[in-house]
Amino acid sequence: MAKSEVKTSLLDNMIGVGDSVLLEPLTEDTFLENLKKRFDHCEIYTYIGDVVISVNPYRPLPIYTPAKVEEYRNRNFYELSPHIYALADEAYRSLRDQDKDQCILITGESGAGKTEASKLVMSYVAAVCGKGTEVNQVKEQLLQSNPVLEAFGNAKTVRNDNSSRFGKYMDIEFDFKGDPLGGVISNYLLEKSRVVKQPRGERNFHIFYQLLSGGSDDLLKQLKLERDFNHYNYLGQESAEVNGIDDAANFRTVKNAMQIVGFMDDEAESVLAVVAAVLKLGNIEFKPESRVNGMDESRIQDKNGLKEICELLGQDQAVLERAFSFRTVEAKQEKVSTTLNVAQAYYARDALAKNLYNRLFTWLVNRINGSIKAQTKVRKKVMGVLDIYGFEIFENNSFEQFIINYCNEKLQQIFIELTLKEEQEEYIKEGIEWTHIEYFNNAIICELIENNTNGILAMLDEECLRPGTVSDETFLEKLNQVCAVHERFESRMSKSSRFLNDTSLPHNCFRIQHYAGKVMYHVAGFVDKNNDLLYRDLSQAMWKTNHSLVKSLFPEGNPAKMSLKRPPTAGSQFRASVATLMKNLLTKNPNYIRCIKPNDQKAPLIFSEALVRHQINYLGLMENVYVRRAGYAFKQPYDPCLERYKMLCSQTWPHWRHGARDGVEVLLTELRIPSEEFSYGRSKIFIRNPRTLFKLEDQRKHRLEYLATLIQKIYRGWKCRTNFLLMKKSQIIISAWTKRYFQQKKYLRLKMVTLRIQSYIRGWKARKLLRELKHQKRCVESVTTIAAYWRGTQARRELKRLKEEARRKHAVAVIWAYWLGLKVRREYRKFFRANAGRKIYEFTIQRIMQKYFLDLRNKLPPLSPTERSWPVRPYLFLDGTHTQLRRIFHLWRCKKYRDQFTDQKRTTYEEKLEASELFKDKKALYTNSVQQPFQGDYLEISKNPKYQKLNGAVEEKILLADVVNKINRANGKGTPRIFLLTKSNFIIADQKSGQIKSNIPVMDITSVSVSKQTDGLFAVHLKEGSTAASKGDFLFTSDRLIEIITKLYRIIFSKTNQKIAVEINNEFLVQFNQDKVCVKFIQGAQKNGNLPACKRKNNRLLEVTVP
């Protein structure tokens, strides 16, 4: 955040006191009270200066969000409320910006939250440092190394469900920009005894449970494992399931993490195979077998388990079996093999399991280091994070606890030394007077443990290396001799022990008063564990396997590299590595996180005062606060101090243009703070009493309120003025626009009026001009008209004159002709006879007639009777002749045409003529018949064999044969019948059989009736009383009605020389039996084509519907 932005401070919205140095009064009780108050309000972090105290909340808190990371990013340590992120940020920034290597020392007893804190620091640094694909991968690998190491190195203990059973120091390496390059992990002494035995209420390492819970069926089958925990001796029967731990899910996380860190699939498989083998080793049981020489020998009870282990490890079963039964000791180039008894066999088995697991763990750390190590050789900046197993006191404390607590002692020592040294140095550096503060220095305890000549570890080593019988008891005896006088050492036998008679201290135990409390250690197992003996036969057997990972774990098994030298003891190894670690830490700038465990129940919200008080004591927190406060309770560089309080002084507010120190001096002088309350250091101001600071804070608060009001006032004023100016400006703009608008309107109106007047004037002028022009035009026109009239008059006069002249000339000519004629006639009368004129006339006529006839001969029209043309008449007087000649010519050509006819054709034409006379313009059907030739015999009776019989029955020549519809008199329905006509009869016969139905002489026919329409219905009326008329008149329909009736008419005429009546009417009467029936034709839609539909309506009426 930029300096000009609003500054916050850890003093803002404080719950209790964020920095214990400011506690007033400062006592252990107020200190504890303050921690409790903050813990109750979810404020788990409290500062002692720059040391962070973290109280384990035992529940997830929403204070590790990305938003929080952003909040603390690039902020000063005291700017925000205490947080582990503030420490991480401070460390990271001084690493990045000031090039100082850092180490984060996290201390506290088991379950206090060290591992969590280390992870928080790492995740914060990962979040704030550089980004990019490569960098992200490095970060991811660094972070993902945690789940793998936790699975193999952590276990549930009575103190902590995820207790680290190894010490871990991780160096994170950065480049000059602060981007992570990689890391190096160092591990310290895994508590491997846990592999074979766990204290009550505790578990083995997580990985065993994770594998059995989370491994797929196939994987377990492949590893020859059963899913049941109870099946394995090495897994504690109780507390296998832990509340809040999902082993299966964690297994998936571990596998995933292994993949991210860069484990190959076969590497991961090999690791799990070793884990499975360790589990299965625990199930190998031995039984005693007596030998002939009286020695007891052990035998493996169930060789199946051993076989499976050998399969998993690629081992020859016989080799391993032998290694469990014999022990070879080499001394002075001699090899002596002795058999192992059952107890020794079990010892060997457990030693193998522990070693296998321990070496696997070391291999894992190295493998991870291989993946995460920085790829470049550029100079690196380093941030070390130390998360070591916490100080622990169990019911039964053994070698492991001794080692763990020794390590914690060392850390405590480094803390004490560094904090005090730093503090002291700072006062000196700043030129402030320094008074020494008393504090407990645990160097004496460290001495007791690590002293090279008479330290406990040295004694143990000596005992282990000593020839002769060595046991834990001899070791204790030695301790009793050497350390008895030490004020921090107690045992039953120690001469100086004040508890000589203290029965609470058993014989096989010794007690050390650690900085964190008294711990009683059972010596049992010290020697063995320190020796960390694995029979050579076993390591050699392991080396012989085909399993490359296992082979690499036991290099000493290689006979070529066999050495008779004893390997260094566990204790000395540890002491050396701790010494290296301490040396390493001392080169770096330390940052402390001191974890406190609030209760033993691992429960949230419980703050056990006694427990916390104890931790405050042994962690030396009070001393820490006292030291911080010894001289001055509060110190701050001049710049931020001036920045924070400059508003309290009129000279420094709002801007101070000189040095920060001068500014602070001016400020404090003006505030009249007594000079003994503060000291000016070289770069910092030191405030003696917290009260002074709080007073400053109070004044600042009030001043801020005042300033806020002032700012508010000015802001409001500014806002109102801005608003006013804005309104004024708007008003001017609006009025300008309004004026413009009205002026514009006025101008437009004026313009319009002007234009109108202009147009009126122009119109008036134009009209005037037009009038003048029109007048001129009219004048011109009238002149023309007058001229035209005048010319007309002249012309007419001339015409009249000319006509008059012509008439006169004509009259003169006529008169002259008459006069001449008269003269001639008078002169020549005597020369002509009286009738000469008549002869001339006749001659002329003759000539004309001659010419007329000759012309007509040449122009005669064609001989077709239908031709209508005739030449034009030449003289009017020939009109009558011409017409007559035309008629004569036509008759002549018709005759000529007729003369070409045969008899039959003539008859046909006669019939057609007859038909025309009978029906033309009377019946509508007639026009259709004109085109049809009258064929007569349509059925060809004589030729058709079907009508042979009928032909035989008719004697006369058949003039007409056709099929007609005979209308039933009763209902008007038609039946097809053959209709034959001979010279004297007409015959009706059945159409199919040809049988004659009626034979009626034509003489009996009186008349025929038809309609005017296009229908083919006709009635044949018969003489009343004739035989034929017994049933009454006949009604027929036929398309050939015209032909039938014409033929009938002609036959009767030729026979009787009488014309029968052909009645053509739309209504006529017929005689049916005794009834006179009216046949009535009506128009209507036709159902069956063109045929008329007859319907007998009643006795009097037969309706025929025609189209």
Ligand SMILES: Nc1ncnc2c1ncn2[C@@H]1O[C@H](COP(=O)(O)OP(=O)(O)OP(=O)(O)O)[C@@H](O)[C@H]1O
């Ligand atoms: N900041 C925290 N927020 C929430 N829970 C926490 C926090 N710190 C610790 N815990 C809880 O406390 C438990 C113990 O913490 P952790 O494993 O860090 O202890 P430790 O000090 O490393 O102990 P050990 O020395 O046995 O390894 C964690 O499993 C977690 O449940």
Ligand SMILES: [Mg+2]
């Ligand atoms: Mg831990």
